[in-house]
Amino acid sequence: MAAFSRRQFAAGGAAALGMAFLGSPVFGQSNTRLRCFWWGNPERDRRTRAALDAYQAKAPGVQVSSESIGWGEYWTKLATQTAGGNAPDLIQMDYRYIYEYARRNTLMALESVMPKPLDLSNFSANARDCGKVDGKLYGVSMGSNSKAMIYDVAMFEKVGVKSLDIGWTWDDMARIAGEISKINPGKYWGTGDNSRWEQGFEHWLNQHGKNMYTEDGKANFSREEVAEWFELWDKLRKSGACAPAEVGAMNTGGIDMYEISRGQAAMSYANSNQVVAFQAISKSKLGLSVFPNTPGKPSGHYIKPAMLMSVSSRSRAQEEAAKIIQFMMNEEAGVRALGIERGVPGSVEAQKMIAPDLDDLGRAQVDYVAAVTKVAVPLPPPPPKGAGEIETLLRRVADSVAFGKQDVKAGAAQFHTEAVNVLARA
Numbered sequence: 001m002a003a004f005s006r007r008q009f010a011a012g013g014a015a016a017l018g019m020a021f022l023g024s025p026v027f028g029q030s031n032t033r034l035r036c037f038w039w040g041n042p043e044r045d046r047r048t049r050a051a052l053d054a055y056q057a058k059a060p061g062v063q064v065s066s067e068s069i070g071w072g073e074y075w076t077k078l079a080t081q082t083a084g085g086n087a088p089d090l091i092q093m094d095y096r097y098i099y100e101y102a103r104r105n106t107l108m109a110l111e112s113v114m115p116k117p118l119d120l121s122n123f124s125a126n127a128r129d130c131g132k133v134d135g136k137l138y139g140v141s142m143g144s145n146s147k148a149m150i151y152d153v154a155m156f157e158k159v160g161v162k163s164l165d166i167g168w169t170w171d172d173m174a175r176i177a178g179e180i181s182k183i184n185p186g187k188y189w190g191t192g193d194n195s196r197w198e199q200g201f202e203h204w205l206n207q208h209g210k211n212m213y214t215e216d217g218k219a220n221f222s223r224e225e226v227a228e229w230f231e232l233w234d235k236l237r238k239s240g241a242c243a244p245a246e247v248g249a250m251n252t253g254g255i256d257m258y259e260i261s262r263g264q265a266a267m268s269y270a271n272s273n274q275v276v277a278f279q280a281i282s283k284s285k286l287g288l289s290v291f292p293n294t295p296g297k298p299s300g301h302y303i304k305p306a307m308l309m310s311v312s313s314r315s316r317a318q319e320e321a322a323k324i325i326q327f328m329m330n331e332e333a334g335v336r337a338l339g340i341e342r343g344v345p346g347s348v349e350a351q352k353m354i355a356p357d358l359d360d361l362g363r364a365q366v367d368y369v370a371a372v373t374k375v376a377v378p379l380p381p382p383p384p385k386g387a388g389e390i391e392t393l394l395r396r397v398a399d400s401v402a403f404g405k406q407d408v409k410a411g412a413a414q415f416h417t418e419a420v421n422v423l424a425r426a
Contacts, residue, residue: 031061031062031063032061032062032063032317032320033062033063033064033065033317034062034063034064034065034088034089034090034315034317034320034321034324035064035065035066035067035088035089035090036048036052036064036065036066036067036088036089036090036092036324037066037067037068037074037078037088037090037091037092038066038067038068038074038092038307039068039069039070039071039074039092040068041254041255041277042277042280043276043277043280043341044068044277044341044342045068047337047338047339047341048066048068048338049066050337051327051328051333051334051337051338052064052066052324054327054333054334054337055323055324055327055328055333055334058327058333059320059323062320064090064324067088070253070254071253072253075097075388078091082101082106082312085314087106087312087314087315088312089311089312089315089317089318089320089321090309090310090311090312090321090324090325091107091309091310091311091312092142092307092308092309092310093107093138093139093307093308093309093310094307094308095130095304095305095308095382096382096383096387096388097382098131098133098138098139098308098310098382099133099382100385101138101310102133102134102136102138103133103134105313106312106313106314107138107139107310107311107312107313108138108310108311108312108313108315108318109136109137109138110131110136110137110138110139110140110311110322111136111137112318113318113319113322114137117319117322117323117326118140118322118323118325118326119326119330120140120329120346120347122330122347122348122349122350123141123346123347124346124347124348126144126303127141127144127305127346127347128141128346130304130305130308130379131305131308131310138310139305139308139309139310140308140309140310140325140329141305141306141308141343141346142305142306142307142308142309142328142329142338142342142343143273143305143306143307143338143340143341143342143343143344143345143346144303144304144305144306144343144344144346144369145271145272145273145303145304145305145306145343145344145369146271146272146301146302146303146304146368146369146372146376147199147200147203147269147270147271147272147291147300147301148269148270148271148272148274148275148288148289148290148291148368149267149268149269149288149289149290149291149292150260150267150268150269150270150274150275150278150286150287150288150289151164151260151266151267151268151286151287151288151289152260152266152267152282152284152285152286152287153284153285153286153287154284154285155180155183155266155284156176156180156266156287158180158183159176159179159180159183161176164287164289164290166290166371166375167293168289168290168292168293169292169293169294169295170232170292170293170294172292173191173267173292174235174236174239174241176190177189177190177191177236177241177242177266177267178190178239178240178241180241180266181240181241182240185240187264188263188264188265188266189240189241189242189243189244189247189259189264189265189266190241190242190265190266190267191236191241191242191243191259191265191266191267191268192242192243192247192248192251192258192259192260192264192265192267192268192269193233193237193242193243193245193247193248193251193259193398193402194233194269195229195230195232195233195234195248195398195401195402196248196249196251196394196395196398196399196402197269197394197395198212198387198390198391198394199269199271200269200291201226201229201394202380203291203300203301204229204232204294204300205220205221205225205300206298206300206301206302206377206380207291207293207294207297207298207299207300208225208294208297209297209298210225211380211381212380212383213380213381213383213384213387213423214381215381217384217385217386217423217426218384218420218423219416219419219420219423221416222416223412223413223415223416223417224412226411226412226415226416227408227409227411227412229412230398230401230408230411230412231408233398233402234401234402234408237402243259243264243265244402245399245402245403245404246403247259247264247265248399248402249399249402249403250262255270255274255277255278255281256281258270258278260278260282260286261278261281261282269291271306272288272343272365272368272369272372273306273340273341273342273343273344273365275288275361275364275365276339276340276341276361276362276365277341279361286361287364288361288364288365288368290368290371290372298375298377299372299375299376299377300377301372301375301376301377302376302377302378302379302380303369303372303373303376303379304379305343306342306343307342307343309325309328311325329345329346329347329350330347330349330350332353335350335353335354336353336354336357339354339357339358339362340354340358340362340365340366343369344365344366344369351366384423384426385426386422386423386425386426389422389426390419390422390423393415393418393419393422394415397411397414397415397418398411398415400414
């Protein structure tokens with residue numbers, strides 16, 4: 001999931017030129033065309049298209065074409081289009097990549113369209129500033145979130161757990177998961193396997209007072225710490241509390257492929273804003289909780305922009321693009337269309353707009369972000385170039401350990417060595 005390379009940036013041959021007419025804004029007598037591109041899921045797609053339709057209804061001279069694909073394909077396609085001079089006008093951006101895209105002058109610095117037509121004066125300082133790179137604003141937060149554990153409420157109640165305290169521990173999780181696994185042994189487990197998720201490992205490091213990467217983009221973890229992480233999940237698998245390797249390996253990252261979505265586990269680990277999409281495909285009532293805690297340690301949670309909306313520096317309709325962002329973030333029709341699928345809005349006013357539409361789970365998400373904010377650790381530096389490759393590497397090595405192809409120490413040594421090498425050549 002690497003962002004665009006220097007080779008791609010230099011590219012721009014006949015194929016790219018052939019696509020330019022389709023991708024660039026075209027101005028007619030009273031017609032402005034823009035493209036909006038995001039990664040998503042069916043619920044996000046539905047909501048985003050509803051917001052764009054609502055904007056076009058109030059601006060009949062504007063046509064917005066939209067496209068959505070999965071996370072992994074998204075960054076490859078965006079890199080190719082950007083390198084070929086055919087970037088979308090409105091680009092959904094992630095904190096992981098915004099520094100690289102901004103520093104290569106592919107995103108528009110938004111100060112030139114502020115405060116009109118884009119007004120972020122109602123945003124909290126954190127929500128506004130998270131889109132800044134080197135002092136300039138390149139992305140508008142579409143909502144705040146944090147990592148979260150999503151769980152099946154009914155299955156927890158079956159083992160006597162009606163709610164989870166914000167201070168619950170890894171030992172609590174192991175006990176509850178073990179009891180749930182006994183309900184339908186060999187077919188349903190207490191927890192999905194989080195050992196293979198990079199953000200899970202990052203969270204565990206945060207709980208131990210460390211960021212995963214240094215400010216200058218180097219690995220900030222030891223092979224001993226990787227071994228501790230693998231050992232935690234190895235014990236859960238061997239006890240039967242965690243789904244086995246063949247079940248965990250089926251989770252390819254799409255929401256429908258998580259163990260909880262496949263009806264194979266009572267807990268899965270994701271981001272708090274994703275609970276909307278999880279619930280949309282789940283027959284069971286879902287709950288939201290912090291990750292288990294390490295006693296006496298920080299929470300490990302931080303508040304981040306779930307995603308941001310940016311404008312291409314090469315867009316020929318930059319002011320119109322800014323108006324669309326303003327509509328989505330500050331005007332009631334746009335705010336309510338998006339809801340909280342991308343996270344909790346950055347302004348109190350927007351939160352009030354969506355309040356009447358929230359169901360129990362929606363209100364739980366708002367409350368969750370508010371609760372986590374009180375115990376949050378500082379937002380870490382953005383992942384460095386090469387982090388996408390490390391994310392894939394962790395899945396591969398964690399699966400190797402889970403399937404018993406190598407032991408915990410050997411897997412930890414392999415992951416650490418290869419991760420250091422990836423960052424050295426990135």
